[in-house]
Amino acid sequence: MSKYTGNPQAVQSLVRPDAVHRHLYIDDELFALEMQHLWRNTWVYVGHDSQVPKAGDYFTTQIGLAPVILVRDPSGDVNVLMNRCAHKGTRLLSAQSGNCGSTIRCPYHGWTYHLNGAIRAIPVRQGYEGTAAMASEAGRGVVRLRHVENYRGFVFARLADEGMGFRDYFGDSLTSIDNMVDRAPAGRLEVAGGVLRYLHNCNWKMFVENLNDAMHPMIAHESSAGTAKAVWESLNMPEDAPKPMVVEQLLPFVSNYRFFDDMGVKIYDNGHSYSGVNFSIHSKYSSIGPYEQAMIDAYGEQRAQAILGEVRHNTVYYPSLTIKGAIQSIRVARPLAADKTVLESWTFRLVGAPEELLHRTLTYSRLINAPTSIVGHDDLHCYRSIQEGLAASGNDWVSLHRDYDSAEEGAIAGTYNGLSEVSMRGQFKAWRKFMAPDAGAGR
């Protein structure tokens, strides 16, 4: 018996302004509906254009459960194609990345495509003469996504034919990407240093919600950051001794509630948000002298200070992407099942900046985001514990009441205190909106 398929009202009733039903995390049918609606109606991060610098370069990934190819065509454009042969559905490219030359050839029956998806050749083509093949779906070639936006190197796509435009969808939340790119003296980023892939046996939303959850670090990360603090203190270094980078990066995780509350959180429509409006756990990193000079040379003193003074914590580009502009790392949620998600952590070189900046980024990403990270272990343990705990009955609701104000039911965009659960309420407001079957058309 399906409870939710074909019953949008039942789906909508799972989200209250200040609480959500446990089925959102554990129900397989709702997961399938999320893939059909939420992950098709929203703009999902595909990849970065520096991953495909030359014509023929490709990167394979997925949007929701749909396999896609990010590929650079000879004209220099970046296309997003469904990774599916028009003939029998074979996944065309199986490597994570590579260069396919000027065409994509199916490994099964040799149908060959241009890099925009159009059919280039089919072996023994006369066999289709007098058939409907070329007038059918097969004749249209590989499906090329029509709604693709390359925003300063970050490529997003929307699967649904109809829906909200890119700018309307993200609005001013794009300023976080701007700040990250502007931090490069040359004004552009390059993916560098490899991708950490961390298998999470939990629902994708737990991760996305956690990014601007400022109530958890001092509890969940007490074991890791707290231990780092204790070990550092046990060394009895002088007060002004320079802290090793790892200590500098771990210690702020156990800042107090006041710190995280004062950090502030900014909420945009459609599920996006960032914390660290006023300052963040990245604010007090030691400066890297030649970098600041390179920034001043590139932008002038005033503008350089403005860029570097913006030290946002996490920005969530709902539902798929979270970025840390101040540290040049991003995390991408790739949902696989209601209780299975792969998190990818990518790192970037600020083009024109000293290589130490990349080293700092890589150190951070390894310390915090790797499958071997003690901070990651803390987080995943909590997510998994929710996944298991929500099987309990007697209380169907997950509370999101902290600092709730009914005014949010009108317009939620605005700046709030950091400890508020408003970023999650904003996400579920968006969830409800983009899960509606007609969300495609909605504004």
Add this chain to the structure above:
Amino acid sequence: MRGPAGERPVPVNAPTPEDLVQFVYDEARLIDEKRLDEWYELFAPDALYWMPLTRGQPEGEGHTSLFHEDKLLLKVRIERLKRPQSYSQNQPSFCQHVLQRPQVLSLDIEANEFILRTPFLYAESRLDDQFVLAGVARHHLTRIGEHLRIKLKKIELLNCDAALPSIQLFP
């Protein structure tokens, strides 16, 4: 009875191949028996415990790694495991190394550098969950005083590029 691995006296000038091989066996055993404070003592002050993220990854910090731990970070990991607030270990993990016999690649008394290569299987379990990793460990050892010490333990994981679960102990 032999003492802990790190305390076995090694002739000052000339560890034998068998001494080196036994050191590698003992090192894994200390991890598996969770004698992590003793394990920590096996590392030289400037040691590196390194698990690259890709095959053939060059040394240095230009690429992310799975582990790239100096002694400070190793200490943090070991101390964390002792804390009751380490919730991810309230149900503890256990691990088991199964080592192929280490191959001595270099035994250079003059340079005081000894290199071994050890293919391994590593299982890590936590109640109902268990995963197995395969790979090759490379030990770069040196003699400090009377003891062999690890300058570098490099772990080349067979599936370093896979989406991996939490690895909470030490392959």
